[in-house]
Amino acid sequence: MRILLDGQQLPIKIPVSKDLLLTLKTIALAQNWRIHYNAATSVIYLNTDSHQPIAYPDRQALPNVEMDSTRLLGKSICIDPGHGGRDPGAIGPAGTYEKDNTLAIALLLRERLERNGAKVYMTRETDQSVAHDSATAQEEVEARIWAAKQTKADLLISIHNDGFISSTANGATTYHHGNADASRLATIVQKRLIESLGVNDRGARFASFFVIRYAPMPSILVEVAFISNPDEELLLASEDGRSRAANGIFEGIVGYYRV
Numbered sequence: 001m002r003i004l005l006d007g008q009q010l011p012i013k014i015p016v017s018k019d020l021l022l023t024l025k026t027i028a029l030a031q032n033w034r035i036h037y038n039a040a041t042s043v044i045y046l047n048t049d050s051h052q053p054i055a056y057p058d059r060q061a062l063p064n065v066e067m068d069s070t071r072l073l074g075k076s077i078c079i080d081p082g083h084g085g086r087d088p089g090a091i092g093p094a095g096t097y098e099k100d101n102t103l104a105i106a107l108l109l110r111e112r113l114e115r116n117g118a119k120v121y122m123t124r125e126t127d128q129s130v131a132h133d134s135a136t137a138q139e140e141v142e143a144r145i146w147a148a149k150q151t152k153a154d155l156l157i158s159i160h161n162d163g164f165i166s167s168t169a170n171g172a173t174t175y176h177h178g179n180a181d182a183s184r185l186a187t188i189v190q191k192r193l194i195e196s197l198g199v200n201d202r203g204a205r206f207a208s209f210f211v212i213r214y215a216p217m218p219s220i221l222v223e224v225a226f227i228s229n230p231d232e233e234l235l236l237a238s239e240d241g242r243s244r245a246a247n248g249i250f251e252g253i254v255g256y257y258r259v
């Protein structure tokens, strides 16, 4: 947490707590100071002249006070939207394609991450394959790993939709390949995704998917919901569902960087 007094950052570093906030508010009230707390950036603004507007720092010093978090500054993240091009991925009962949902969620996630200072790489950003149009499934996943490796990103987030023969299967699952950081990332992303999307929690689990197994950085594969389930197919195809999914994954990544 940072404290800005009349626009000057105080040289103290303390964890935010309700008690401290309450104390500062009490002091501000007694002294007739103005106080504003931005919970998202953990910055407290204090102004000793109550007639002046709250002194926000200049934007050079703190690039974006509207950021949800400053934890992603300097981080680089590779997003892999599952399938694409000739490969539609799973197809829902109403005929929607997994590849469209994964790309839409990935683009929303990119926007949110970039807005918060992260550098984002995408294995694809249009409806295309990553290898080449006639690539085999194996060539395609290898191309994604190769692309992720080139980025030297800190994390790899692969986005998919689940599918099953029974239309009643439902919920979200986040997979990792056993690496301690990836496992922690999977746990927090899964938690935030469930909170945001409100679907059944199938947990953070170990799996041996190629893309998370061979990525050199902590990597997870998120199965956002079941496209084979009619209700979840609608959710995945809706703007609201896609943005809730992207927000949940975003919050999970921010949570991962909370130390």
Ligand SMILES: [Zn+2]
Pocket (backbone or CB within 6 Å): 082, 083, 089, 090, 098, 160, 161
């Ligand atoms: Zn998939």
